[in-house]
Amino acid sequence: MTIDLYYVPGSAPCRAVLLTAKALNLNLNLKIVDLHHGEHLKPEFLKLNPQHTVPTLVDDGLSIWESRAIITYLVNKYAKGSSLYPEEPRARALVDQRLYFDIGTLYQRFGDYFYPQVFGGAPADKEKFAKIEDALQLLDKFLDGQKYVAGPNLTVADLSLIASVSSFEATDIDFKKYPNIKRWYETVKSTAPGYQEANEKGLDAFKALVSSMLKK
Template sequence: MPMDLYYLPGSAPCRAVLLTARALNLNLNLKLVDMHHSDHLKPEFLKMNPQHTVPTLVDDGFPIAESRAIMAYLVNKYSKGNTLYPEEPKARALVDMRLDFDIGTLYQRFADYFYPQVFYGASADKEKLAKVEDALNLLDTFLEGQKYVAGPNLTLADLSIIAGVSSFEASDIDFKKYANVKRWYETVKATAPGYQEANEKGLDLFKALVDRVLKK
């Protein structure tokens, strides 16, 4: 049976899971969650995921929340040994470090800076922007002499980070001024399986949402 993925197409974490599924050639039964009508707060959704967040994956009755946990689960169950999430301890630790950097620093700082502007009408905060730029400097440093963020091969870390960094295109953040980040960005766009279908379509929807909200 195909797995159910409860998602929003514009969401960067959801797009990261879609990228992973495409890279593993897995079929997901996509279930749109309409947050404007509080689908995520309905009792049946809260039973699956008390955090009421997307993405949420349900595999044979087993629910999993948090995009990076979902991505790792898909490799561990359906493609064990795949270089997307290597089994060698040091190689996996590097992927895990980059995933933790993404959730705790890079994407988190972007969300802290940009989402209040989009969803709550806040003004741009220069101090928060500086923190985003500091995170991009770190990413640029990690990529020095590296094709991908965790070494020579495409990994889950690249898929998670590019889903978030591509969302920067909807903001005033010029991440392409960082030479290593720009090179890596173009490389992943060209080499991640199904990139256009799994990420760019949702990214276009996110950009359209931002345009509508910020032009009001």
């Protein structure tokens, strides 16, 4: 059965799904969505996802969006019992907490600060920048004494967070001044299966987009 992924290569949430698929050795049928020309607003896409967002996954008639929901679904269906998303309640709760921290705090603050500058020409907001630094300090604290963000094993929380954190490379935010994050970043880059193809290629596309938008 074909698993379709509607995505944009530079998107951090999309890259998180690609990283998870690589870790699970799943082949996805990749379908690029041209947001610039409104493909996400066409009736056929709205039928799949009324929120018209990427990534959107379609698997055996199930259409699901929100990257953190997608990556946990993929493990639950195709690698049940995997340490990528542990079944033991305490271990899973910690992974879930890190995922919610990513979407609700770290990546949200990143978007609030950076995207208005890139896509709206807004000036940098010092208060929003301070909130990002607060989130990075929290992440650095989570990693204190930990190889990975939710314990000794690579999990989907690492794959989601590294897609977010790596996006900071396109900005003026220096996440590498946080020693635990810097160590973790290099660890995940070297241990996540297919990292270069699943994340770095898309990250390069994101950097190129940012550069072109800021020149306008």
